[in-house]
Amino acid sequence: MPNDSDLHEAAHTDAPKEHADAGKGELTRRELIGIAAGAIVASPLARLEITAAANQEQAPHFFSREELEMVEILTDRIIPTDDHSPGARAAGVAAYIDGRLAESWEEQPRKVWRDGLKRVDALCQKMHGQPFLKATPEQQVAVLSRMAQNEFHPKSEEEKFFAELKRRTVTAYYTSEIGIHKEMEYKGNTLLKEFAGYEGS
Amino acid sequence: METGNLTLRTNAIAREVLVDKNTGKASGVAFVDSETLKAYEAKAKVVLLAASTLESARLMLLSKSSLYPNGIGNSSGHVGHNFCEHVMGPSVTGFVKDLAGKPRTLDDGRPGGFYVARFRNLKERHPKFLRGYGFEGGSGLGMFPGNAYSTPGFGAEYKKKVRENAGAFIHMGSFGEVLARYENYADLDPEKKDRWGIPVLRFHYKFGDNEKKMAEDMADAAQEMFQAAGFEVLEVDRKILTEGWSIHELGTARMGADRKKSVLSQFQQSHDVKNLFVVDGSSHVNAACQNPTWTIMALCWRSCDYLAGEFKKGNL
Numbered sequence: 256m257p258n259d260s261d262l263h264e265a266a267h268t269d270a271p272k273e274h275a276d277a278g279k280g281e282l283t284r285r286e287l288i289g290i291a292a293g294a295i296v297a298s299p300l301a302r303l304e305i306t307a308a309a310n311q312e313q314a315p316h317f318f319s320r321e322e323l324e325m326v327e328i329l330t331d332r333i334i335p336t337d338d339h340s341p342g343a344r345a346a347g348v349a350a351y352i353d354g355r356l357a358e359s360w361e362e363q364p365r366k367v368w369r370d371g372l373k374r375v376d377a378l379c380q381k382m383h384g385q386p387f388l389k390a391t392p393e394q395q396v397a398v399l400s401r402m403a404q405n406e407f408h409p410k411s412e413e414e415k416f417f418a419e420l421k422r423r424t425v426t427a428y429y430t431s432e433i434g435i436h437k438e439m440e441y442k443g444n445t446l447l448k449e450f451a452g453y454e455g456s
Numbered sequence: 457m458e459t460g461n462l463t464l465r466t467n468a469i470a471r472e473v474l475v476d477k478n479t480g481k482a483s484g485v486a487f488v489d490s491e492t493l494k495a496y497e498a499k500a501k502v503v504l505l506a507a508s509t510l511e512s513a514r515l516m517l518l519s520k521s522s523l524y525p526n527g528i529g530n531s532s533g534h535v536g537h538n539f540c541e542h543v544m545g546p547s548v549t550g551f552v553k554d555l556a557g558k559p560r561t562l563d564d565g566r567p568g569g570f571y572v573a574r575f576r577n578l579k580e581r582h583p584k585f586l587r588g589y590g591f592e593g594g595s596g597l598g599m600f601p602g603n604a605y606s607t608p609g610f611g612a613e614y615k616k617k618v619r620e621n622a623g624a625f626i627h628m629g630s631f632g633e634v635l636a637r638y639e640n641y642a643d644l645d646p647e648k649k650d651r652w653g654i655p656v657l658r659f660h661y662k663f664g665d666n667e668k669k670m671a672e673d674m675a676d677a678a679q680e681m682f683q684a685a686g687f688e689v690l691e692v693d694r695k696i697l698t699e700g701w702s703i704h705e706l707g708t709a710r711m712g713a714d715r716k717k718s719v720l721s722q723f724q725q726s727h728d729v730k731n732l733f734v735v736d737g738s739s740h741v742n743a744a745c746q747n748p749t750w751t752i753m754a755l756c757w758r759s760c761d762y763l764a765g766e767f768k769k770g771n772l
Contacts, residue, residue, distance in 0.1 A: 332610065332611065333610040333611070333614070334610075334614075334615050335611060335612055335615065337612045337615060337616070339615075339616070339619065342615075396611070399610060403608075403609065403610060406608050406609075407608070421610065422605065425604040425605055428604075429600050429601055429604055430600065435599060438615075438619060439560075439599070439601060439619065439622065440560040441560075441599050442560055442561065442562035443562055443564050443599055445562075447562070452566065
């Protein structure tokens with residue numbers, strides 16, 4: 256899969272190997288050094304160049320309006336709103352993916368998404384006799400469930416596209432304001448009154 | 457800097473240690489300005505190389521003269537040889553179920569990273585390999601839940617699982633000693649040159665049987681430790697990362713008492729050229745399994761004390 260969206264941030268540790276990101280292409284040793292010890296099992300953070308705030312009024316940069324609506328629904332089915340926090344749609348995940356695809360140096364990721372969305376429509380047509388945007392929420396979930404088979408060893412083109420869809424959704428959602436502060440309740444970037452375990456002044 | 461006796465020069469690409477033909481001592485360094493491409497010579501009473509393990513050896517090999525046809529300080533023929541570093545790769549990832557669903561904490565900057573010091577071949581001899589390795593690892597909540605990539609599925613249940621399990625993962629990986637062997641070496645490429653026309657290094661370097669057997673034990677021991685600690689082992693990676701991965705290069709101008717088998721003295725002073733010192737990782741006789749930087753700094757400090765004393769006595 257194309258992997259233009261991940262940028263490894265600099266930190267100061269010799270963390271030897273990173274797990275959760277495995278299978279996304281070999282990281283170099285220099286990149287590995289850039290992964291903080293406290294976040295060894297966490298993925299390197301994606302660079303947030305495009306604001307994650309959804310802006311429905313603004314025309315998409317790469318997707319057509321219809322494609323953007325599909326991506327809004329697909330990503331929101333992957334990470335929906337629950338009683339804990341808002342989901343991918345509210346977090347502006349589709350707009351973020353649109354921005355990253357538009358600015359990609361390579362043509363390949365755009366092709367993967369354009370073809371992938373067509374395949375989602377075709378699969379929905381085959382399963383439910385109508386395009387994805389016309390399908391009911393239950394039918395849309397059924398389409399995604401079909402695509403999510405063999406998630407970590409995808410075989411068909413639809414299955415491969417699910418892996419890409421989920422990877423980008425995860426990167427976008429958990430680096431958005433909603434993902435960081437509401438969903439994960441990240442406590443960073445705040446002044447600590449005390450630093451437990453540290454006895455210095 | 458305040459004494460006015462120190463000049464720091466940037467953009468200077470050193471290409472050769474110059475030699476006084478009459479005394480056999482180092483007389484300075486020839487360098488190229490990387491911006492203007494002009495050639496310069498800096499004259500010196502003492503020359504210290506600290507260009508890092510590979511570049512210091514390269515400079516010595518480049519410094520050929522009628523007095524030192526194999527390169528300066530290389531009468532032993534050991535410059536570039538005994539190249540060693542750390543073998544890496546084997547690692548284990550575990551899940552600590554007691555930590556799942558715990559309240560959010562700020563773990564950034566906390567000492568959540570850990571180090572397991574070498575334990576092999578200290579008292580008992582391991583039947584399959586010499587020397588040993590250490591583990592580096594960590595756990596805790598970061599800003600980004602990496603488990604979101606590896607947790608299967610989608611939807612509300614997926615989201616909840618990612619949220620609850622983030623921060624409950626633990627990981628560690630290994631750094632092992634690559635034995636210093638004469639057969640592992642770097643030398644000057646007879647054809648390829650860098651952009652300043654200076655020959656580059658080429659490498660003749662492979663892991664041996666000892667490194668491979670050690671790596672097997674790294675994976676086994678890591679798994680055993682996590683299991684004994686009660687962690688659910690999610691993944692055991694047994695692959696060795698390729699040669700050079702550690703970027704902890706060492707040993708290309710090793711120190712020693714026998715000048716036929718070593719390049720430098722215990723004070724990192726060239727056996728052949730007494731006013732030439734090499735104060736970086738190239739002097740190390742082995743890689744051990746720890747990060748070498750502090751040892752490099754400590755040795756450099758010690759050597760500089762010695763150098764200052766000898767210089768005052770007029771021995772250099």
